[in-house]
Every structure is written in C-alpha cells, then in structure tokens.
Amino acid sequence: MPGAGPSINLATVREQWTLIEAVEACVRHGILAVDPWRDQVAKVGLDHAVRAIKDNGLHVSGYCRGGLFTADTAAGRQAAIDDNKRAIDEAAALGADCLVLVVGGLPKGSRDLGAARQMVADGLAAILPHARSCGVPLAIEPLHPMYAGERACVNTLGQALDLCDALGEGTGVAIDAYHVWWDPDLARQIARAGTDNRILAYHICDWLVPTRDLLLDRGMMGDGVIDLPRIRGWVEQAGYQGWTEVEIFSATDWWKRPGDEVIRTCIERFATAS
C-alpha cells in the first residue's frame, strides 16, 4: 500500500459533484487516492466509475460502505448479507483496499443492543468467505456512541478489534478520528490494532464545538478540538503506512462551498492540522 498522503472520501464533495467530476477534480489537485460511496458509483454505473478511476491512475483507499447487518426479520438480515456480497464485488472491481463497514444500529422496534451486536457478528461471519475469495479486506468501523441507536452498535475500537479476533483473517478496522477521539482507551487499542496489522483505513475530520447536528456537522481539520497530530502519531506508531482519508459530512458549511475550495482546503489542512 503506497500512501501517507491524503485520500479524499468522496462524500466530502457529494453535494457538489458526481463521482466522475469529483475524480477529475481530485486529479486536478494532485490527489492520488479516493474513497467513493456506493450511491455515487451506482449513479454513474460501476463500469464507468472503474474506468474513470483507473484511467486517472487513482488508488482506491476504501469503498463506502457495507454493513447495516441488523434487521427485525431473518429475511431482512439475509437481504443485508446479499447486498454486502454485491458491495464486495464492487469493491473488488474498483480495486479498493477494503470495504468499509458501518455495521447497523438497533433494528426497528428493538431496544436489545446485545441482540443487534450478535446480528452484526453473524452478518460479518456470513460475508467473510466471499470477501476472502475476492481479496477484499473487511474494515469494521466503530462509530461514535451517539450513533448506537440508528447506525452502528459497534462503538469503540476495542469492540471492533474483539470482532476481528473472533473472525480472523480478512478483517480489520477503519479508524475514524471523529468517532474515537474521546475514548480514554484509544492509544492502547490503536497499538493493539497495529500488532495484528489490522488498521485498514484511517479517516479524519474534526469535532466542532458546538456540534449542531449529530450527523452532518463535521468540521475541517483544525477547526475543531480533536488532537489529530497525536492520534496520527499513535496510528503511525502502530505501523500504519496507508492513506489518510478526509471524510467530512457538512450540510451547513463545506457542502455549500465550491468543490475546488473544499479539496484545496483538505490538502492544506492535511499538511498543517492533521
């Protein structure tokens, strides 16, 4: 894996550009890697997306996203498994370093986090053989605890690594500073992730004070309170030499600015504030 440079997670400019336009902009700005989202790929078609990325010589640092294993019916859980297998195929076609997994929150009508977590373990086990045969590592992304209800019931890096321990080869973690920066056990868990080479992706943005929306108010690096250089140090010390993906969901600010300004700022802040 080449890297240590910035990769642009294409959600960062999802409101400004199609995948093709975003890829061209990244190339224009000297960006060497991207992480596209499934809906962005679907919109232009997988073949077109693959061609645009490969023709431009871009690396694919990850593919967002699989997961969402939790559902209130067995049929719903099976549908999620089937859909994840398609996501694995797409990730393979794109040559992605990993498939990023947002595992799913509580099923509709449920308050049983333990059961949801078991559904996640079961779903992961069900798709792992296909991921292995396709050579696509599964990157479990622990999400901030404020998403436990709706999006992901894996909420700490330690919990994600426990899943990797249980599942074995072909699994790892996506560490997003936004989700884990608060964790008093973070340094230790990053080191633990490194011992098994389980860090498959490293994502950055910043935590704004105040944060006005639980989902769409992420900040540009340097504008918030996360000590990104410190976390980057831990990640590097753990042996990670891959890309650093900038992923910013910002309905109030960055999604409203011209895409070129966003990419330019990502590059600057990657250098000065991460």
Added chain:
Amino acid sequence: MPGAGPSINLATVREQWTLIEAVEACVRHGILAVDPWRDQVAKVGLDHAVRAIKDNGLHVSGYCRGGLFTADTAAGRQAAIDDNKRAIDEAAALGADCLVLVVGGLPKGSRDLGAARQMVADGLAAILPHARSCGVPLAIEPLHPMYAGERACVNTLGQALDLCDALGEGTGVAIDAYHVWWDPDLARQIARAGTDNRILAYHICDWLVPTRDLLLDRGMMGDGVIDLPRIRGWVEQAGYQGWTEVEIFSATDWWKRPGDEVIRTCIERFATAS
C-alpha cells in the same frame, strides 16, 4: 438510604417552576425525593430551599452539580475548586445523598484530553478532604462521549470507577442511563461499581431516534431506544437500593408542557417503562 422509588431531578421542570413551586408539585404528586440544581437553589436562596425541602419531608437524592474542574489557567482551576467546596457545603445543608459532578471538558483553546483528565483527577483530590469532612459523597458522573469536548472528559463508567479507585473513600459514581447505555462494557462496569458500593445515584430518561439536539432533546422513558429495565436490573443486581432519578432536558417537548403533566408522566413511565 430509603428508595427504589422515583426521584425528580428538578431540571426536568426547570422551565415551568421555581424550586419552591417544583417541590410543592412533587409533594402534591406523592414524590418522596428530589435533586435540585445549584442555580435553582441560588434563585430562591439556600435557606429557603432547605426549609421548603425539609418542611415537606422530601429526601434529597443528589445535588446537581459540582465539577467543571478544567480551566486554561491555574487561577481558573483554583476558582473551580473553591466553588466546588461551596457546592459541598450547600449539599450538606440540603442533606443531599451526594454531590453530582460533571467534571468539565477541554479547557478553552486546548485539544489535550489527557491534560484535561489530569486536571479532573487533581480537582477531585483537592476537594475530597472537604467533602469527607462534610459527609458529602462525591458522585462522578461519566457523560456521553458526545460531551467530551465541552462538558465532561470522563466518558465511560469504567473511567469514572478508575478515578474512584485512585481517590478512595468518599467517592462513587452517578450512573445516568442516557450517558452509558451504548457501552459494550456496561454490565461488567455496573457490577464492578457494585462490589465497592460505589453507585451513589441512578438517573434515567430515554434516547430519542432521531435526536435533534446534543443537549436538550432527551426523551421520556419509553419514548426512545434505551433498554431501561435491563439496565435497572444490572444496577439492582449490583446492590443499589437507592432512588431512581428522572432527569429530562427537553427544550422541544417536556419543558413546554404543564409541569403537572410532566411529573405525572414521569411517575407513570417510571412504573411502566424503566
């Protein structure tokens, strides 16, 4: 400590009533315990508050709140320590079971969570002798990780209990289901808290999906996704026999309803959904 009944944290009706009015309403509804906030006490005067609570035979299940130990200057940290000592005196005058501590987030301009956490440990150590001499237990309240930047850098029950281990007698924890429900280690840490009789308070409300505001959108028990009966079971199994405090900050809903409706609903939902 008598209990196992509901206590009303008076923040739940702070927009409707003064402390005196809230106390009278609680009595009217058969509530036997309350937890007043410092600003509510200050507004009517400590003596008046003490008299209203004692004349009505109400128990004080906790006093909200001390803490906020983190500051960017030594003078600021000393001012916090002095203010906490006054809060301890007030808690003693009120006969409160404990002083609830929201420990403080990152100081202005800082991104150093480790340093903030050390300030908290230092602040706690500085006020503990006074708390012991006044017979007021200090209840460290781990806050949800979404408050790590602004309000409290103690974000898990395990982390709070580590502080208790270091500080010793006279310290314990306030467990608020809203802050800890997502924690994959919760059952184990509640059991750990029980072994040393460190559960000083148990607070409830609910996590709404979606949550529209990070601070002021707490739900009434039963309206959200927290498995309150399960957590209550763990807390009781850990030996806690005290009050269950209902604490709801709800700018969008409950603070807008008549106070009597709020109290009546708290009592109902305590019985049916907690």
